[in-house]
Amino acid sequence: MKRPADRRRSSDHAAQARPSGDAVGTRIEVEVGAPGHGGFCVARHEGRAVFVRHALPGERVVAEVTEGDSKDSFWRADAVEVLEASEDRVEAPCRYAGPGLCGGCDWQHASYEAQLRIKGEVVAEQLRRLAKLDREVVVEEVASPFGWRTRVQFAVDPDGSLGFRKHRSHEVVPVEECAIASSGVDEVGALGRQWPGVETVEVIAATGSNDRALVVTPKRGESMPFVDADVKASVLRGVSRNTHISGVQRIHGRPYVREVAEGRTWRVSGSGFWQVHPAAPDVLTEAVLDFLDPKDGDVALDLYCGVGLFAAPLAEAVGESGAVLAVELDRQAVRDAAHNLGFADDAEESTEFPWVDLVEGSVDEVLADEGYVPDRADVVVLDPPRAGAGRDVCARIAALGPRAVAYVACDPAALARDVAYLAEAGYELTDLRAFDLFPMTRHVECVALLEPAQR
Structure with missing residues (x-):
């Protein structure tokens, strides 16, 4: 690393x-x-x-x-x-959905078939407006539209009750249940307790293991409360959003949860990023690998690699004769990725995948550093944050001449902008899949395939 x-x-x-x-x-x-x-x-x-x-x-x-x-x-x-x-x-299934109520779900008043259609229309409209591409987008149903969210952050009202904020508001609507929360979140029992002096409570219910965690963030100047739960759960202290400090502090239990995907166990610390839909890691990895078709000996890049979800299957696919460069800025995510990819503490080489380089740094700066970037790349996974990758990153990827780029996007506007930037650099959108990994909300996850334009 x-x-x-x-x-x-x-x-x-x-x-x-x-x-x-x-x-x-x-x-x-x-x-x-x-x-x-x-x-x-x-x-x-x-x-x-x-x-x-x-x-x-x-x-x-x-x-x-x-x-x-x-x-x-x-x-x-x-x-x-x-x-x-x-x-x-339709009548909204959740009693907290509606004008002036919880701002978490956007489309509970629409039939599920209509929700899929609406999301497809939104993705298509963003591609048309920002990338000048006219294509139909079909959003694929993945699982039940309820009981899917494995990570839920609750706000706390002035009385100490948990709830969710109204749309574009600080005001908290107390709730006794959440229709899209997974059963693992419910079993922790956070909603049945009062949380005086607390800003937020995040409940994490790992997929594939029984690991449960509570990330409790006291209000600025308040002490960490005693935390009780209905099941065994780790307790972590979060940092108030009114500070410029990030990270979490372990109070008791593991500082991470173990998630299971792709037949592997993944360590994800605290509030670190992991897909909130239990099916998402497998669905997205399958789509990415299908688009890229990585081969033995390929040079692969995994940009914004998080905890290594795509880097590990890429490493398996390219084999010892290939190479993988994984880049991530968030320090804790890099530590988790190092663990997940077989790096011993502070080791520069993985015992499982010696052909993987894991670099901590911003993607744009690492790509501009000849000391880290290979002369060429065969395949690239691009999984940027919601704001997208940007013109410079897209240009630098294209300069490496990959035969395929798989772009994983949680925001259709950012996807469309970056597709336009890649088009400027000689790459065209050749395939696209969209998945409903956030049912009842406005969010949709896309995997796009970009290949060198035929001239």
Whole structure:
């Protein structure tokens, strides 16, 4: 495992206040148009765009403005009365879903078939608008749309009750249950307790093992409370978002959970990134490997590698005659990746995959460093954060001349922008799969295949 200069990711965790305006509370009657990227549909009122949540395409609704000023070019609103309903409308299965309630789910008022169609339309619209590509997108159903989320972060209201924040708001809606939380999350029993002096409580229920964890973040200046659970669970202390410090502190139990995917066991520490849908790691890995078709002796890059989910199967596929460069910025994720890829403590070579190089650093800076990057790459996995990879990273990937790039995207707008950047560098989108790994929400996971453009 190699470390260039310490380049930790920095961000301002201070929450922003919800915007307001002199139009807030105004009720308007509108005809609802196409879905937009963000869990709403677009309507028009007196020449102004109105982004309406809790509505469906084709409906006529009374919408109440939740954000907006009379001078703004668009408003945000909630559909508070449905005058003409879509045939896709259903009664929301969760009692906390609806205008002014929990902001976690966006589409509980739509039939599941409609949700898949809406998400496909949103991905297609982003590709059309940002990448100038016209293609139909079919979102694939993966499993039950309920009881899937294995990692849930609860907010805490002033009385110490757990809940979820309203959409674009600090205000917490207390809940007694969550329809999309997995049974493993429920069995920890966090919702049945009070959490005075606490900012957030994250419950983690690993897939494939019985590992359970609670990440409890006290409010700034408050002490860590005594934590009890209905089942055996590790307890970790998180850091308030009102500070510039990151990471977690072990209170008792393991500082990590063991996840099982691809026939392997993975260590994921604290609040480290791991797909929240139990089927996601296997589904995404299968799609990536199918697109890339890595061969013995290939040189492979795994960029934004996290805890090594794609690096391990890539290493197995390219074999001893090949090479894998895995790059990740987050220090704890790199430590987990080192463990998962067979690196002993502080060792520079893996005992399981000696042909894997694991580098801690930002992808753009590592790709610009000739000391780390090979002269060529045959296949590349690109799994950036929600903001995307950006023009420079895309150009540097293309300069290595890979025959295939598999782009894993949780945000269709970022995917479309990066597809456009790769097109500038001579690569074209040749295949795309979309998976509903976040049912009931606006989110969708895509795996795109990009190959050298035929000229």
